[in-house]
Amino acid sequence: MYNASETYIATSKQAVRFAQQIRGSISKGGQIYTFTGSDVIKNSFEITNQICSSTQIELGGVYAGQLNITFSPAFAADAGRGTWAGAVVNIELALITENGAEYIPAPSYVFTVDSATWSAEGLQILGYDNMLKFDRSFTADTSSGTAYDWLTYICTNCGVQLGMTAEEVQELPNGTYNLALYSDNGLLTFRDVLRELATACGCFATINRTGALVLRQLSAGEATDSITASHRIAGATFSDFETYYTGLYITDSETNTAEYYTAAGVADDGLTLSIGANPFLQYGTAGVKAQMRQNVINSLAGFRATPARVSLLSAAQYDLGDLLQYPGGIGAGAVACIMYYSITADTLQAEGYGENPALATAQSKTSKDISGLVSATSGQTVEYYTYTNIRAVEVSDGEEETAAAFRFGTKTDTTVTLWHEFKINIELEDEETPGVVKVHYYLNGIEENYQPEQIITASGVYTLDYNYYLRDISGGAVNTWTATIETTGASASVDIGGVHVCLCGQGLVSNDTFLGYIDASDDITALTFAGINPAAFSETLTVEQIPDDVQTITEERQADTLQGIDLQTAENAPNVYFEYLIDYIAFTGELYTGEDLSGGGYNIL
Amino acid sequence: MLGRNYLSYNGVQIPTPTEGLKIAYNNIETVNQSETGTDLVSITRLKKRVYSFTLQITPFWLERVQAIAGQESSTQTFDGESITGRLRLISAELVKDSERLTTTNGLYIITAEFTEI
Numbered sequence: 102m103y104n105a106s107e108t109y110i111a112t113s114k115q116a117v118r119f120a121q122q123i124r125g126s127i128s129k130g131g132q133i134y135t136f137t138g139s140d141v142i143k144n145s146f147e148i149t150n151q152i153c154s155s156t157q158i159e160l161g162g163v164y165a166g167q168l169n170i171t172f173s174p175a176f177a178a179d180a181g182r183g184t185w186a187g188a189v190v191n192i193e194l195a196l197i198t199e200n201g202a203e204y205i206p207a208p209s210y211v212f213t214v215d216s217a218t219w220s221a222e223g224l225q226i227l228g229y230d231n232m233l234k235f236d237r238s239f240t241a242d243t244s245s246g247t248a249y250d251w252l253t254y255i256c257t258n259c260g261v262q263l264g265m266t267a268e269e270v271q272e273l274p275n276g277t278y279n280l281a282l283y284s285d286n287g288l289l290t291f292r293d294v295l296r297e298l299a300t301a302c303g304c305f306a307t308i309n310r311t312g313a314l315v316l317r318q319l320s321a322g323e324a325t326d327s328i329t330a331s332h333r334i335a336g337a338t339f340s341d342f343e344t345y346y347t348g349l350y351i352t353d354s355e356t357n358t359a360e361y362y363t364a365a366g367v368a369d370d371g372l373t374l375s376i377g378a379n380p381f382l383q384y385g386t387a388g389v390k391a392q393m394r395q396n397v398i399n400s401l402a403g404f405r406a407t408p409a410r411v412s413l414l415s416a417a418q419y420d421l422g423d424l425l426q427y428p429g430g431i432g433a434g435a436v437a438c439i440m441y442y443s444i445t446a447d448t449l450q451a452e453g454y455g456e457n458p459a460l461a462t463a464q465s466k467t468s469k470d471i472s473g474l475v476s477a478t479s480g481q482t483v484e485y486y487t488y489t490n491i492r493a494v495e496v497s498d499g500e501e502e503t504a505a506a507f508r509f510g511t512k513t514d515t516t517v518t519l520w521h522e523f524k525i526n527i528e529l530e531d532e533e534t535p536g537v538v539k540v541h542y543y544l545n546g547i548e549e550n551y552q553p554e555q556i557i558t559a560s561g562v563y564t565l566d567y568n569y570y571l572r573d574i575s576g577g578a579v580n581t582w583t584a585t586i587e588t589t590g591a592s593a594s595v596d597i598g599g600v601h602v603c604l605c606g607q608g609l610v611s612n613d614t615f616l617g618y619i620d621a622s623d624d625i626t627a628l629t630f631a632g633i634n635p636a637a638f639s640e641t642l643t644v645e646q647i648p649d650d651v652q653t654i655t656e657e658r659q660a661d662t663l664q665g666i667d668l669q670t671a672e673n674a675p676n677v678y679f680e681y682l683i684d685y686i687a688f689t690g691e692l693y694t695g696e697d698l699s700g701g702g703y704n705i706l
Numbered sequence: 707m708l709g710r711n712y713l714s715y716n717g718v719q720i721p722t723p724t725e726g727l728k729i730a731y732n733n734i735e736t737v738n739q740s741e742t743g744t745d746l747v748s749i750t751r752l753k754k755r756v757y758s759f760t761l762q763i764t765p766f767w768l769e770r771v772q773a774i775a776g777q778e779s780s781t782q783t784f785d786g787e788s789i790t791g792r793l794r795l796i797s798a799e800l801v802k803d804s805e806r807l808t809t810t811n812g813l814y815i816i817t818a819e820f821t822e823i
Contacts, residue, residue: 330741430741
């Protein structure tokens, strides 16, 4: 919130008052042309700015403020045609006090003309603030310095004033750290550098009213002002939840994995912010890197805001990042952050965005698993899942048996194609009567309304090929795909490796990583240890909870193998302990003999 | 004021309006309703005046009024106040049988509006 005068703020909150008075000047071709509201076409004036997209909060916003204004033909003619691009427009908004005598300006705005269009109505100007000046090519060199050093370097190279002191920058998250950048950073423009730098400092970047660059944090704590129901134009909307962040994903360039950090001192029940492979947070000792990344999410820990869209009579004291409270009415005391604003002579529209942590949390385990594994996977990349059966499939006449079952993760909404091939040995019950082999498909346990089938007239080995596609698969989810074989008038068998399924599509999560599911099987039918003939076998598997800091499980061993057990030891000792290790997840079992070693049972506890 | 010319445009006093002078006041406001049902008003301009009148005049005066109305803007003097605006003719009607007045070549009743800019 800008330091407008108390009179301006008080006047801006009057229910009936004059519209914002517009006045300013244009610097063009070495000449200064002043204008007032009389030179501006009604309803043509609007200034907009934002810090993030309209879907979710993001750090490192480097959005440019935009000006739209149409000058009257008379004023435009006086200023002349010439070249308007590059002209600097200073605009001041002011309010007239109740008696109409006093003219109180709010902090002014500065824009540079990007384009000008002549029409019968006048001269339409499109201008942007100085953020566009950072769209200069950045030559990547290895360099390091504090955030203030970087900001000074960026501003100096782009001809923009820095609107912060060294002390103010040092107070930002990671403001005192040495931020290194190496040549393989992928940054093309200074605006790219600014985005990553702002992100590393837990901020968004914007241009202030004097045209200078500033970094701002999302405010935590008390609202800076209050807008009552009688001052809000009807039609405001408020979400029924607060949006807040407690988790941070950053891709570590060294390991190419997404590392997850949680805000210190708070429960990890909020949204997760992903900042990609921020190049300023990649270098240093492991401890320093971790601390810098931790600082980013810690800086967001206190921020809570309700997504809202509110309009009120025009007021120029508010700015991006301000927390406003909306007591009474449908606002019910909600506190919302200004992430987008549009100001005209009559109204100010302020919007705040964000996702519902409750809903996001419901998906977060999956999304965290997925995003942690596939940070390098683009949503445009075609990914493949392949499946081959490692167990023979036996299908009795009239029965339905699972031939293929696997899970696949989706990053975005997508359509996937499936190819199935079954090399199947079919024995007709009656060689004179044809049999039928039918394949069923199940997505997440729900059968698809399509069952390809084949009439078999003679026993023998057949290779059946079926393809299928799934449309509109939701993103950010793990799905289970199952294909079963049903026979009628025949029995069938498929050897190990006789089933091949290939699933492909965009927006899928790579399949060579662990998605968070473990299938445990206890199909052990017989053990022929030396000198031991167990009559029964049972097991209980205990799966320890996955530690929070474990993101990837890269090794998987089949749970029905007993590798590493010295059978002689098992014979000689009454108890044998062994472990199935799946990286950090331990299956711990105890093998012991029954009373009768020769004919007793075995138990795995 | 009747009986004398009291309305002038660009310094030209025109005949006295036959039905007097009507002044309309237009207020340019954007009125929104608040959540509590009260008005939130952003005033752009108050008391923007429109003067409308009729004249019964000869073709000589009709031509002079037309000339002023053909200008982009003009200065009206009324009751001692000079304001800038746009004089526009709305209609001109030839009075029945007046064409027989050979000295004047007819009489016209004209309706005009002067809008403050």
